[in-house]
Amino acid sequence: MQVNYQGNRDAKVVLLQIIGEHELPFIEDELSHIKAVTQNTDFLFITVQVDSWNDDLSPWVAEPIFGDAAFAGNAEKLLTRIKNEVIVPLLSEHQDIKIFAGGYSLAGLFVLWAAYQTNLFEGIAAVSPSVWFPKFIDFVHNNKILTNRVYLSLGDKEAKTRNKILAQVANDIRDVYTSLEDYRLSSILVWNQGNHFKEPALRMAKGFAWLMSYEKIHSYEFFLKIFEHDEVFLVDETLFYFDDEPKNQQEHYLGCLREYDKLYWVGYCDIPDGEEFLTAKEMLEAKIFEGKSIKDRWEHVVIVNIGGFCWEDWLDMYMNKLGGISDLK
Secondary structure: OEEEEEEOOOOOEEEEEEEOHHHHHHHHHHHHHHHHHHOOOOOEEEEEEOOOHHHHHOOOOEOOOOOOOOEOOOHHHHHHHHHHHHHHHHHHHOOOOEEEEEEEOHHHHHHHHHOOOOOOOOEEEEEOOOOOOOOHHHHHHOOOOOOOEEEEEEEOOOOOOOOOOHHHHHHHHHHHHHHHHHOOOEEEEEEEOOOOOOOHHHHHHHHHHHHHOOOOOOOHHHHHHHHOOOOOOOOOOOHHHHHHOOHHHHHHHHHHHHHOOOEEEEOOEOOHHHOOEEEHHHHHHOOOOOOOOHHHHEOOOEEEEOOOOOHHHHHHHHHOOOOOHHHHO
16 A cells, blocks of 8 residues: 655645555646636645555455456455555544545445445545445445535446446436435535546546535536536436437426426536526426427436525535435436
8 A cells, every 4th residue: 555645734635535556647647637727726735546456445355247357355444554554544644534535436436335444434435436346335325424515526437338237327316316315415416428438537626616615605607517528417317318218308307397397407508599597487488398409409307396596505404415406206
């Protein structure tokens, strides 16, 4: 295990990322993205580079899913070392810090698993996590998560694979996200564009930015910065697949739109007169859903009930899951 520190050792915010040697070339880009999105440089960034990717990050022993690379199940040993050699020394110097852990792929699985083992992390960013890992979903349903914020993301093409285990990853991450609704915590599931290997530095940066900026998001512009590279951003994928839904389900969604006069579609939109906001009534009058895929019309899509609230109030509600598309179900 190799540990590297960058930034302010006295900062109140600590970003702890678990990485493999193959991720070293992306770290500087990731840091640049984090600073650009959050407009914040006052944090300590720690990378923990593991010695054996499959062995150190796997929570228990498992057979290979391709090739000969099995999993030794040494995650508990790694977490113990991280606590004793990294976190405990930090807390001995500064007890009021917030530690956010993050990881990509199997490292994302590790930080998610670790959040069920310890309450030392204020939040975690599990980015394109390997939640397909054998028996992990059973583990999630039979254990209690111990963190306050969870950022999950996955590429929208990651499940398109011939490997039957990996092909379940989209369903698995939805399952994990749904399970978090049982807890009083802040969670979000973001669908990124592309496969597992697209823009890992940017994806990680967005996860850390969301964790860092939870209390500090005060503008529509800042919100768009975090998600500006996504084709679609939703609390869940309900309307992302609108065009594929049965006719009766489409009618249900449209009925919801008719019921909520203060429902807004927010984003860079291909809509009449270049407006950025449409009420539900305006959406229906503009026949937004007729003959055109949602994915073809918008780069950013968020559906929210903001009523008379200002952006700060809405964003706070949204991040606490009191607003958003889930209200339509």
